[in-house]
Every structure is written in structure tokens, then in C-alpha cells.
Amino acid sequence: MDHLFQFVVRQIPLIVLTFLFAANLSAQISPFKISYELGMSNPASHLFEVKMRIETPSPESAIDLQMPRWSPGRYAVVDFAKGVQEVRAVSGCPANVIDCLSAPLEATRIDTQTWRIIPRQQNIIVVTYKVFANNLSGTHSQLDERHANFNGATIFMYVADHKQDLVQLKIKPPANWKIINGRMGSANQTEWKFDDYDVLIDTPTEIAPNWTVDEFRVDGKLYRVMVHSFGDEGGKRPQLVKDIEKIVQAQTAMMPAPDYESYTFIFHFAPRNESGGDGMEHLNSTQIIETETLASKAGYEGALSTASHEFFHVWNAKRLRPVGLGPWDFTRPVNTRGLFIAEGFTNYYGKMMQHRAGLWTNKQLIGSYNGTINFIENSPGSKLISAVESSVIAPFLDRASQIQRTNLANTVISYYPKGELIALTLDLMVRKRSNGKKSLDDVMRKMYEEFYLNSPKDSYYLKGRGYTVEDFEKVTTGVAETDMSDFFKRYIHSVEVPPYDEGLAFVGLKLTRTDSISLAGEKFTAYKIEDLPNVSAETLNHRNNWLKGK
Numbered sequence: 001m002d003h004l005f006q007f008v009v010r011q012i013p014l015i016v017l018t019f020l021f022a023a024n025l026s027a028q029i030s031p032f033k034i035s036y037e038l039g040m041s042n043p044a045s046h047l048f049e050v051k052m053r054i055e056t057p058s059p060e061s062a063i064d065l066q067m068p069r070w071s072p073g074r075y076a077v078v079d080f081a082k083g084v085q086e087v088r089a090v091s092g093c094p095a096n097v098i099d100c101l102s103a104p105l106e107a108t109r110i111d112t113q114t115w116r117i118i119p120r121q122q123n124i125i126v127v128t129y130k131v132f133a134n135n136l137s138g139t140h141s142q143l144d145e146r147h148a149n150f151n152g153a154t155i156f157m158y159v160a161d162h163k164q165d166l167v168q169l170k171i172k173p174p175a176n177w178k179i180i181n182g183r184m185g186s187a188n189q190t191e192w193k194f195d196d197y198d199v200l201i202d203t204p205t206e207i208a209p210n211w212t213v214d215e216f217r218v219d220g221k222l223y224r225v226m227v228h229s230f231g232d233e234g235g236k237r238p239q240l241v242k243d244i245e246k247i248v249q250a251q252t253a254m255m256p257a258p259d260y261e262s263y264t265f266i267f268h269f270a271p272r273n274e275s276g277g278d279g280m281e282h283l284n285s286t287q288i289i290e291t292e293t294l295a296s297k298a299g300y301e302g303a304l305s306t307a308s309h310e311f312f313h314v315w316n317a318k319r320l321r322p323v324g325l326g327p328w329d330f331t332r333p334v335n336t337r338g339l340f341i342a343e344g345f346t347n348y349y350g351k352m353m354q355h356r357a358g359l360w361t362n363k364q365l366i367g368s369y370n371g372t373i374n375f376i377e378n379s380p381g382s383k384l385i386s387a388v389e390s391s392v393i394a395p396f397l398d399r400a401s402q403i404q405r406t407n408l409a410n411t412v413i414s415y416y417p418k419g420e421l422i423a424l425t426l427d428l429m430v431r432k433r434s435n436g437k438k439s440l441d442d443v444m445r446k447m448y449e450e451f452y453l454n455s456p457k458d459s460y461y462l463k464g465r466g467y468t469v470e471d472f473e474k475v476t477t478g479v480a481e482t483d484m485s486d487f488f489k490r491y492i493h494s495v496e497v498p499p500y501d502e503g504l505a506f507v508g509l510k511l512t513r514t515d516s517i518s519l520a521g522e523k524f525t526a527y528k529i530e531d532l533p534n535v536s537a538e539t540l541n542h543r544n545n546w547l548k549g550k
Contacts, residue, residue: 029161030057035168036156036200040207043174046134046143047085048155052127053092056119063117064110064160065127068330071153072202073280073317074139075334076400080154081113083132089117092124102126113331114160131155136273138204138280138287139399147208147228148173149268151280151287152201153330163197163327164460173207180213180226181205182264182285198327198461204280204287206266214241218248222262227294230270234295240303246357247308254353254441254549255315256448260284263314265307269294279306281313304359309350316349317342320448322391323466327459337469339391340492344419345444347372348427351420356549365547366509369424370529372417373511377497378524381413387422387492388469390415421498422491426476428503428546433482436542441549442479447472469493507543508535 032054039049054063067081089107093100105125106118119125133141133154141150159165170191171179181203183192194200211228214237225241227233244265252258264285269292277291288306292299317325322338336342355365376382390397390413397414427440451467458465473488490496500511514526532539544550 031165032056032159032162034159034162034165034197035170037170037172038150038155039172040143040148040174043143043145043148046132048131048133048141048143048148048150050129050131050155050157052129052157054125054127054159055092056123059121059123060119063119063125065115065117065157066160066330067113067157068153068201068328069113070330070333070395071139071151072198072326072328073282075339075394075398076139077333077395078139079112083154084157085130085132087115087127087129089125089127091120091122092126094124115157127157129157135275136268136270136289137275138278138289140275146230147206147211148177149204149206149208149287151204156197156201158197158330165196167194167197167200168192169194169200171205171207177207177209178211179205179207180211180224180264180266182262182282184224184262184264196327196460199283202282204266204282204285212237214238216241216245218245218252219257221258221260223248224262224264225267226264227267227269229294230268231293232295233269233293236294236300240294240300243304243357243359244307246359247304247311247353250353250357250549251308251312251314251349254356255445256453258314259319263311265311267303269299269303277302277306279310281310281318283318286310286313304354305350308353308357309346312346312349312353313342315448316346316444319452319462319464320444321452321464321466323468325466327461333395335392336394337388337391338467338472339394340387340415340419340422341469341472343416344387344421345423345440347416347420348423349444352549355547362547366529369420370527372420373500373527373529376413376417376421377527379413380410381408382418383495385412386495387415387418390418425491425498425500425503426487428506429487429499430476430480430484431542431546432503432506433480433484436545438479438481439546439549443472443476446475446479450475504529505532506539507546508532508539509543 035053037051041049067084069079070077087107089105090102091105105120108116110116117125117127131154133143136142136149139151141154173179179190183203206226206228208228211226213224213226216223225244227237266285266287268289270289271291271293273289273291278289280287288303288310290299290302292302294300322336322342324334324336325342351365351368354360393412394415396408397412423440430443431439447467452464455464457463473484477484491498504511508531509529510532512528512530516526517523
């Protein structure tokens with residue numbers, strides 16, 4: 001053992017040097033010129049037509065193209081390559097050459113998501129393929145006679161080891177169809193440049209003849225509200241836009257100014273949509289599908305609730321992000337421990353911001369948190385899995401299809417509601433321990449400034465760097481000016497019931513518990529948030545500050 005130990009020790013400098021050389025070599029990979037052209041000549045076929053042009057500094061022995069196995073914001077493994085067909089490759093022509101003979105090139109599928117192109121001493125290749133797309137959702141794409149709507153991860157292959165390269169996109173819409181996405185510079189724009197592949201696929205796009213768009217400005221930023229209705233609007237669209245503006249005002253009042261010039265809400269009101277409703281966050285936009293008409297109460301209120309949640313992702317998840325959320329490795333499932341913050345805390349603030357925008361009453365807000373408590377505390381999985389572990393197994397939970405019979409319904413809980421209640425109690429506990437001087441709002445602002453605005457880039461992707469759960473604990477402790485490690489240990493890393501009573505009491509509320517029996521004959525505990533009797537004026541002031549974000 002001593003000889004083996006000495007041998008390993010002697011090899012450490014060599015191992016370190018090898019690692020550094022490999023890292024430096026990776027950083028010096030010459031960029032490719034990559035462009036995409038997207039056609040849709042026969043919408044009824046549900047087939048998008050993709051032409052991908054790749055120009056390399058010098059001929060490569062082989063070029064691998066890959067389709068993502070999953071998409072940012074939806075962490076279940078979907079394997080988008082299942083929609084790809086008819087992959088072909090030919091040699092390409094230099095941009096300044098008109099007459100050029102193309103030659104077929106080998107394009108071989110080497111695994112479920114990868115095609116290998118053999119350029120044969122050519123430094124320009126053109127790859128064409130088609131993608132079948134007929135699911136309207138934040139995860140997938142759809143092309144039919146009504147419209148084209150795409151999530152880039154389902155459509156565009158990337159060049160392995162070159163996701164960091166600048167890419168260009170040109171869209172060729174059918175006649176009289178118009179285009180909108182979160183990066184429109186003009187109404188008639190059909191071409192874009194993106195800093196890298198990850199930003200390209202983070203730009204969902206709607207192409208159709210008959211959507212509407214309304215605009216407003218908040219703090220100098222332009223906001224667009226695109227509505228594509230497959231049903232009656234009931235004259236509610238103007239009010240929808242006004243209420244979304246109130247949500248934007250409430251959220252931008254809490255968080256630092258967002259670093260974009262424009263943001264687009266893409267709404268589909270699609271009754272009987274086979275893929276169901278959905279909402280998906282993006283850097284400069286959100287894609288929202290409601291399965292009720294805009295004219296209906298459920299459709300209208302659902303649209304606002306989803307918009308409030310997704311817009312808070314501008315800060316939380318898209319820019320302030322836990323380690324693992326960008327840049328991404330699409331060859332394997334995502335691995336991150338902080339989705340209870342990225343999604344669960346966004347659940348909490350999505351609701352809170354509807355109240356601060358004047359759209360929800362105190363009763364509606366507290367009633368909604370109350371409903372989440374009833375769900376979580378009566379779910380067996382909440383007693384078996386922590387918020388951190390729930391985040392780690394997101395690929396099993398985030399609308400993942402389960403052919404295998406499992407016991408997940410009884411052994412896990414989603415990081416959405418679990419994180420929402422952690423945020424609720426953490427907010428109240430920070431307020432209590434600081435005697436109302438600090439709150440979770442301060443923690444979120446501090447995290448955004450420290451890990452996004454003021455931190456060096458940790459990759460090609462965006463400014464800033466990913467944070468760990470331990471980073472979040474440290475910042476929370478610093479803001480509260482009291483040790484919060486016990487809270488994180490008991491309620492975040494473990495499965496203890498959050499301190500509802502202690503937190504709610506600070507704002508003059510209590511949580512009552514009543515043993516009940518459901519209609520199915522199952523026992524459960526009914527929880528209800530109620531007023532504490534005889535609370536002081538100071539306590540009521542703390543409640544008012546909590547609800548209004550003071």
C-alpha cells in the first residue's frame with residue numbers, strides 16, 4: 001500500500017497538468033459558422049423543414065450533430081430525436097460562389113440522438129432534415145394549418161462541442177403568416193443572430209396569420225402580449241393586458257431592473273388542446289397555453305396566475321440559477337439540487353405578486369397558501385423526501401411518462417409545492433428573526449446581485465454563476481443577521497414539518513388542524529390559516545408589510 005500511495009502521489013502533478021491542458025485545449029477550439037433555415041411548406045404534414053449550414057475553419061474528419069434529450073424548464077427526458085426524419089448531408093458552397101456542385105456526404109446515426117457527418121475534406125457542409133411536430137405545449141412544438149409554434153430544442157440539432165458558437169436563424173413562413181418571439185427587432189423580422197445555441201433554443205416562436213399583439217412599457221422596457229385564441233375572447237383581451245402590466249409593475253418594483261429591452265408573453269387559449277395547459281419560462285419571453293377560452297373565468301384567471309409565475313422566472317431560474325441550469329448537457333438528465341428554489345420559490349412569489357398587483361385579496365392569497373399546506377401535509381411523500389432530493393429527481397417528476405409501474409405517488413412530492421411552503425415559512429422566519437427589518441425579498445435581491453449581476457461568468461452562457469443550496473443558506477443567514485443553518489438542516493435537507501405556527505404567529509395568524517374523513521373514507525387532517533385573537537398593532541403592521549412587500 002505504501003508503494004502504491006507513493007506512486008499515486010508522484011502522478012498528481014501529471015494528472016493536474018493533463019487536466020489543465022485539456023481544459024485549455026477545449027477553450028481554444030476554433031468556432032464554426034453555423035446557421036439554420038426553417039421552412040414549413042406543408043403545414044398539414046406537421047413537418048418542419050430544417051436546413052443547417054456548417055462552415056469549419058479547416059476540414060474535419062467527422063462532425064457530430066445531436067438532438068437534446070430534454071429541454072430547459074421541463075426536465076423529464078423526452079428524447080426529441082424521435083421526431084427527426086430524413087437526415088441528409090451534402091458538401092456546401094462558399095458564400096461568394098454561385099456555381100458550385102454539391103456532393104452527397106455520409107450521415108450515419110450512431111446513437112439515439114447523434115448523427116455523424118463525414119465531410120470528406122470539405123469545410124462547408126449542409127445538412128437537411130425534417131421534424132414531425134404536433135403537440136402544443138411548452139415542451140414540444142406544433143405545425144398545422146392554424147399555426148407553427150416551436151420550442152427550439154425540439155427542432156434544432158447542435159454541433160457537438162460547439163454549442164458555445166454564435167448561430168444564425170432564418171425563418172421562411174407560409175404566405176401571409178407573421179412571426180413573433182421574444183427577440184423581435186421589427187415586426188417583419190425573419191432573421192436572427194444568437195450568441196450561442198442555448199440562447200437560440202430559449203426563444204420560442206409563434207408563426208400564424210391571425211394572432212394579436214398589444215404593447216405597454218414599464219420603466220422604459222417594452223412588453224408585448226401576444227394572444228392566439230382558438231375560442232371566444234369575450235372582449236377580455238384589453239383587461240388581460242392591463243392586469244399583466246400590473247403584475248410586471250409589482251415584480252419589477254421588488255427585483256433589480258431586468259437586463260433586456262423587451263419581453264414577450266405568448267398566450268394560446270386552446271380549448272380541448274390534447275397536450276393540456278402549460279407555462280414555460282424563457283430569457284426574454286414566456287409561452288403559456290390555457291385549455292379554456294379567454295372569455296371564461298377559468299381561462300382568464302389561469303392566464304394571469306401562470307403569467308405571474310413565469311414572469312418571476314425572469315430573475316429566479318433564468319438568470320439567478322442553481323448549479324446545473326445552464327449551460328446544459330443534453331446527453332444526460334439534468335442534475336441540480338436547487339429546483340425547490342428556482343420553481344418552488346417562484347410558486348410562492350407568483351401568488352404573492354398577484355396580491356401585490358391588486359389582483360388578489362388577502363383572503364385569496366392566504367387561501368391559496370392554505371390549499372398548498374393541505375396538499376403537502378396530507379401527502380405521504382412529503383414525509384419521505386426532502387426538498388433537495390425532490391429537486392435531484394426532477395427528471396422523474398416533471399411530466400415524465402411512466403410506463404413502469406412505480407410507487408412514486410406515495411414516496412415523492414414535487415419541488416413546486418414543497419418549495420412554495422419553504423419560501424412561505426422562510427420569509428416569515430426571516431422577518432421574525434430580524435423583527436421585521438428583513439425578508440425573503442431581501443434574500444432574493446441579494447442572491448440576484450451576488451450570483452448574477454456582480455459575479456464573473458462561469459461559462460459562455462450568461463453572466464454570473466450558478467449557486468448551491470449552501471450558497472443560498474449563507475446569503476440568507478447574512479441578510480437575517482442570524483444563523484439560519486438549523487432551518488435549512490431540518491426543513492430543506494430533511495423532512496421535518498416547516499414551522500408554520502412560529503412563522504404565522506409573527507403576522508398574527510395561526511394554523512388550525514382538524515382530523516377528518518374524506519368521501520372515499522380516508523383519514524386526513526384539514527388545515528386552516530386563521531386570525532389569532534387580540535393581536536397587537538405592531539403584529540398587524542408586520543402582516544401588512546409581509547403582504548405588501550415592505
